[in-house]
Amino acid sequence: MALAVAAAVAAAVFGGLAVGARNDVGPATAQMTFQPMDPGTDSTTLTAGLQIEEKSWGTRLDWNCDYGADAPDNSRYELLVTQTDNTTLTVATWDAAGSRAADLSASTAIPSLKITSVEIRLQGSTVALARLDT
Secondary structure, rough: OOOHHHHHHHHHHHHHHHHHHHEEEEEEEEEEEEEEOOOOOOOOOOOEEEEEEEEOEEEEEEEEOOOOOOOOOEEEEEEEEEEOOOOOEEEEEEEEEOEEEEOOOOEOOHHHEEEEEEEEEOHHHHHHHEEEEH
């Protein structure tokens, strides 16, 4: 009987630790749409959707892009976040393959509350193709 009680206590303690370790979802998950920007000198029109998910370790970003009919082949894009202190960080880069990309994902240690905007640019450009103010 004592062995059964000890096993039940151990299962409750270790089971609780396992559940606690897996609970990494924070309070905020939001689905948003980027605002297309005037491409200026960059000759592509881009539309995109973004999901921002707060985690205990930072923020997860999931997005998709439609590059439009005029997208240059094999263009390299980057996803940038701007923080509340106005610093900008590239959190992902990817190559376009076709006119659409789906299921793109990146993570950052920056908490979602400290992210003021997210942009998609052609790599090396200062011109945002799409922007989302959070």
